[in-house]
Amino acid sequence: MSFLEYEFMQRALVAAVLVGVAAPAIGTFLVQRRLSLMGDGIGHIALTGVALGFLLGTAPVLTAIVVAILGAVAIELLRERGRTTGDVALALLFYGGIAGGVLLIGLSPGGSSATLVSYLFGSLSSVRPTDLVVIAGLSVAVIGVVAVFGRELFAVCSDEEVARVSGLPVRFLNILVAVTAAVTVTVAMRVVGLLLVSALMVVPVAAAQQLSASFRATLVGACAVGMLASVGGLVVAFYADVAPGASTVVLALGGFLVAALASQLRPVR
Amino acid sequence: MTVFELRGGCVALGGREILHDVSVSVDSGEFVAILGANGSGKTTLVRTLVGLVPLSAGTLEVFGTPLARFRDWPRLGYVPQRLSVGGGVPATVREVVASGRTGRAHRLRRLGRADHAAIDHALEDVGLSHRGSDAVATLSGGQQQRVLIARALAGEPEVLVLDEPTAGVDADSQDTLAGALGHLAGQGGSVVLVAHELGPLADLIGRAVVMSGGRVASDGPPPEPEGHHAHVGHIHTHAHETHDRGHPSVLEPRTFDR
Numbered sequence: 347m348s349f350l351e352y353e354f355m356q357r358a359l360v361a362a363v364l365v366g367v368a369a370p371a372i373g374t375f376l377v378q379r380r381l382s383l384m385g386d387g388i389g390h391i392a393l394t395g396v397a398l399g400f401l402l403g404t405a406p407v408l409t410a411i412v413v414a415i416l417g418a419v420a421i422e423l424l425r426e427r428g429r430t431t432g433d434v435a436l437a438l439l440f441y442g443g444i445a446g447g448v449l450l451i452g453l454s455p456g457g458s459s460a461t462l463v464s465y466l467f468g469s470l471s472s473v474r475p476t477d478l479v480v481i482a483g484l485s486v487a488v489i490g491v492v493a494v495f496g497r498e499l500f501a502v503c504s505d506e507e508v509a510r511v512s513g514l515p516v517r518f519l520n521i522l523v524a525v526t527a528a529v530t531v532t533v534a535m536r537v538v539g540l541l542l543v544s545a546l547m548v549v550p551v552a553a554a555q556q557l558s559a560s561f562r563a564t565l566v567g568a569c570a571v572g573m574l575a576s577v578g579g580l581v582v583a584f585y586a587d588v589a590p591g592a593s594t595v596v597l598a599l600g601g602f603l604v605a606a607l608a609s610q611l612r613p614v615r
Numbered sequence: 616m617t618v619f620e621l622r623g624g625c626v627a628l629g630g631r632e633i634l635h636d637v638s639v640s641v642d643s644g645e646f647v648a649i650l651g652a653n654g655s656g657k658t659t660l661v662r663t664l665v666g667l668v669p670l671s672a673g674t675l676e677v678f679g680t681p682l683a684r685f686r687d688w689p690r691l692g693y694v695p696q697r698l699s700v701g702g703g704v705p706a707t708v709r710e711v712v713a714s715g716r717t718g719r720a721h722r723l724r725r726l727g728r729a730d731h732a733a734i735d736h737a738l739e740d741v742g743l744s745h746r747g748s749d750a751v752a753t754l755s756g757g758q759q760q761r762v763l764i765a766r767a768l769a770g771e772p773e774v775l776v777l778d779e780p781t782a783g784v785d786a787d788s789q790d791t792l793a794g795a796l797g798h799l800a801g802q803g804g805s806v807v808l809v810a811h812e813l814g815p816l817a818d819l820i821g822r823a824v825v826m827s828g829g830r831v832a833s834d835g836p837p838p839e840p841e842g843h844h845a846h847v848g849h850i851h852t853h854a855h856e857t858h859d860r861g862h863p864s865v866l867e868p869r870t871f872d873r
Contacts, residue, residue: 377703379702494722500706507695508766508767509717511688512693514718564705
């Protein structure tokens with residue numbers, strides 16, 4: 347396959363496989379909790395982090411991860427305090443994230459909103475060898491969190507009050523989900539971009555659940571759909587010269603359509 | 616042995632006091648029904664007992680330990696009032712029931728033989744063994760309520776606290792439910808349940824705590840079924856008329872999962 351002759355494509359491909367598995371893995375728990383849009387919010391906030399990196403002259407990934415984690419924990423603490431006030435507070439955080447990002451990039455030397463585009467929609471050539479190490483390490487960490495805490499996360503995301511009465515460390519687990527989601531967002535930002543990262547966390551789950559009766563099968567199926575979509579999206583992006591985030595998400599949505607049609611033919615028991 | 620010992624309990628939610636100076640004690644092996652009108656504080660009382668609602672005054676001991684220092688949570692089983700089971704992702708009946716075992720399971724190990732046996736028993740107790748691999752969303756409301764009870768039973772609790780387990784449940788499910796709770800009580804377990812109508816549970820109940828306006832109105836043997844007027848519905852009707860008219864703003868806060 348000719349696209350594999352390019353080193354940046356080899357790196358991008360490894361990153362796509364890892365991100366394609368990690369994003370739906372944590373995404374399944376967000377959907378279970380009915381917080382599908384949380385990844386989106388974190389993505390908005392991470393934009394401020396990226397711009398902060400440019401302003402300070404440090405690696406944007408590092409500042410993005412710090413800001414995304416702070417934002418995710420803030421979202422979780424606001425959510426914990428109640429729904430009515432939480433909703434508006436979340437909106438404020440999201441808009442603040444985008445506005446802050448555009449503002450900071452404008453202030454940074456030589457930066458303009460155009461600089462942010464590769465972070466918003468993903469960019470094939472942006473995965474450098476050192477990035478790949480970071481992406482690999484963090485993806486493994488995300489998958490590790492799901493493997494080790496999966497049972498407890500399922501309990502908390504299904505029924506928080508019952509989990510509390512069972513003595514599970516509910517607040518710790520909630521913050522763990524938030525932080526893991528934040529890490530996933532920053533890891534996936536190079537491949538699919540901040541605006542579409544949440545789609546890779548949610549759309550594969552929506553596709554997998556059309557055809558499965560169990561949580562476990564949905565989780566595994568979503569990871570498979572996510573991986574296929576991100577690898578396929580990368581190849582399409584290479585040949586068609588489009589942003590990989592867009593082609594990946596369109597493929598995942600295609601997967602959802604196929605699964606939805608198939609479930610009509612073979613209804614879940 | 617005392618399971619719950621609430622003394623002088625006051626609870627305020629959203630700046631309004633819902634429970635006023637409530638003292639209730641439940642001994643091990645007791646089967647207690649919490650009765651009363653809508654807004655009388657039944658749900659708040661049981662949510663307080665399991666530690667979901669903080670006391671603004673008074674003390675609560677669970678199995679002889681002050682709540683703040685209580686760590687032995689697997690001894691408690693809680694069945695909240697829910698319209699349906701589960702979140703945004705499909706889950707099988709067995710997965711939901713197994714999640715009730717999480718508090719007893721080791722984080723880094725797979726569920727062991729004892730865990731699976733407890734899950735099997737819980738499914739059997741509520742008559743859903745044959746539906747284990749079905750998506751929980753495909754079950755009827757009454758069956759989903761039974762899944763919630765099985766989830767609590769899977770943790771092998773010594774006391775089961777249930778919030779309106781019979782609300783909106785078909786007659787078959789009510790009978791199965793009564794069977795499962797009778798089974799737990801037969802093994803020396805305690806049951807505290809909030810009920811609007813007792814139905815087939817009436818025979819199991821050893822004591823009724825009747826709430827009215829956030830206070831304990833009476834605490835003793837359950838009302839004898841003596842024709843229509845002695846039924847719980849009777850208590851309910853009167854409490855509504857006498858109490859709610861005086862305090863129209865007293866509404867019980869509830870959490871429903873969509």
